[in-house]
Amino acid sequence: MRRLDLRGQRLDARELRGTLPRAALDVEAAVAAVRPIAEDVRTRGAAALRELGERFDGVRVEALRVPAPALADALARLDPAVRAALEESVRRARLVHRDQRRADVTTRVVPGGTVTERFVPVQRVGLYAPGGLAVYPSSVVMNVVPAQEAGVESLAVASPPQRDHGGLPHPTILAACALLGVEEVYAVGGAQAVAMFAHGARETDGPHAGALVCAPVDVVTGPGNVYVAAAKRLLRGLVGIDSEAGPTEIAVLADATADPALVAADLVSQAEHDVLAAAVLVTDAPGLADAVDAELAVRVAATKHAERVRTALTGEQSVVVLVDDVEAGLAVVDGYGAEHLEVQTADAAAVAARVRSAGAIFVGPSSPVSLGDYCAGSNHVLPTGGTCAHTAGLSVQTFLRGIHVVDYSADALREVAAHVVALANAEDLPAHGEAVTARFSR
DSSP states (O other): OOEEEOTTOOOOHHHHHHHSOOOOOOHHHHHHHHHHHHHHHHHHHHHHHHHHHHHHHSOOOSOOBOOHHHHHHHHHHSOHHHHHHHHHHHHHHHHHHHTTOOOOEEEEEETTEEEEEEEEEOSEEEEEOOOSSSOOHHHHHHHHHHHHHHTOSEEEEEEOOOGGGTTSOOHHHHHHHHHTTOOEEEEOOHHHHHHHHHHOEEOOSSTTTTOEEEOOOSEEEOOOOHHHHHHHHHHBTTBEESOOOOSOEEEEEEOTTSOHHHHHHHHHHHHTTOTTOEEEEEESOHHHHHHHHHHHHHHHHHSTTHHHHHHHHHSTTOEEEEOSSHHHHHHHHHHHOOSEEEEESTTHHHHHTTOOSOSEEEESTTOOHHHHHHTSSSOOOOOOTTGGGTOOOSOGGGGEEEEEEEEEOHHHHHHHHHHHHHHHHHTTOHHHHHHHHGGGOO
16 A cells, blocks of 8 residues: 655645545436436336346346345245344344434423424335345345334335346345335336436336336435445435445554554455445555555455456555544544544544544444444445545435424513514515514404
């Protein structure tokens, strides 16, 4: 991995964002490619989805919705060890996400006047599970569990059709859906899946013209490639989204107490996702950086996806950042805002508590990112590209809306009427004030 030496420099947040590397990912350029796809789905519905599946996934799917027997069969055939692991992942995720539920809060502003914030789940959501270089049943868990725990009534999953599986999504994806009780699953991938969820889809020709294939949703969540991110950007507003997730990122803040073998293993684990995956080591210990490089030389050569990992680790998005001390390292990781941040320092919990910008934080040598990917109970659908400065990871909150319920008695309204009138007149909106005084003039 190449090195970036920031020792002796104190850069502010803006300067750090301009200095630290990112994967080249032009979502705006991808929007231009996605726009006609989304429009095609909007106007031609299911016919467009079949043609786009044939074009991008190499298989034409006539029945876009996966039949119930296929879901049941996938679960029945699932490797028992994988099923047990998924069941444990679901159990732990439910524990964490159940505690994220929000209770309604009523504030007594004045005698006879209350404002209640009521938390209401969205009615219908569309969840995307990728199926490109790898298959992610864990992403099904991470999307479905918080939606279910939020109380969402209607839930649909989409995943790309697989030519090797008769046009169905990967059987492990289907098994995960069945395990979670998800009955509505579509063999639709990429940007067209997001468009289907946003616009809905009907049959537009043939004997079933006009028949509803997929109803539109209120929120679309889930990771995907740049075209999925572009579709989310394009259709945001028509639907809510979680985030525009890009290539995965890991940053490790480590000092001389860190174990270089563990640091190297964790960098490799995330680099195997994608050639654009970012791996960043921030350390005040040049000796540790040298030892990590030595460990990487061995681990990369031995790992299954060696070429993919090597490309990611040597890409412009991956780097070892040398800093003066842990304090300077904290500034760097906050400026970078990694999707996943590991803290492997002395007194790691105290250091981690000071981090302001990360999708998820993993504390100490026994909390690797891989744990969070599968079985920590946390959610692994996280903001990338530094967007964690303003965007949170997927949670129960993603699927809830806070609605203010205002309940004032006549006496409570009368007591504040003069203030309402004064503010309305100050804004040259006298009818606003008259809407209050009209209640007392009869």
